[in-house]
Amino acid sequence: MARHKCTAEITIPGGPEIAGSLEPDNIQTPPWLKVSCTSPGEVVVCRVEVEGCDSPRRILSLRNTLDDLLRSYRAAADSLEAADKHRDKN
Numbered sequence: 001m002a003r004h005k006c007t008a009e010i011t012i013p014g015g016p017e018i019a020g021s022l023e024p025d026n027i028q029t030p031p032w033l034k035v036s037c038t039s040p041g042e043v044v045v046c047r048v049e050v051e052g053c054d055s056p057r058r059i060l061s062l063r064n065t066l067d068d069l070l071r072s073y074r075a076a077a078d079s080l081e082a083a084d085k086h087r088d089k090n
Contacts, residue, residue: 006053006062012073014044021076022046022069033061035069044073 012018019039029035032051037044046069050062 003052004054006050006059007047008062008066009045009047010066010069011043011045012070013042014073014077015039015042017080018073018076019044019046022072032058033065035065037069046073 016039019037022037022044034049035046037046039045048062048065048069050058053059053062
């Protein structure tokens, strides 16, 4: 049986700081799951690839990985925004 690959890509506002903060999510992934985040300019592009996505569990892993990336993105963006506000006050 042929192995299918599923790919999802999200583009969100940000820069290299945010892309770098999302990269650790790629450290302990199974071999069939690839996550990469880059920052071409003022956006962050995250790409998630799953090999063997003929399995419902792997499709769910793709979705869950996107959810994790978006939660991590929100936390990083909120932290940078708070730091900028604090810096502006001083």
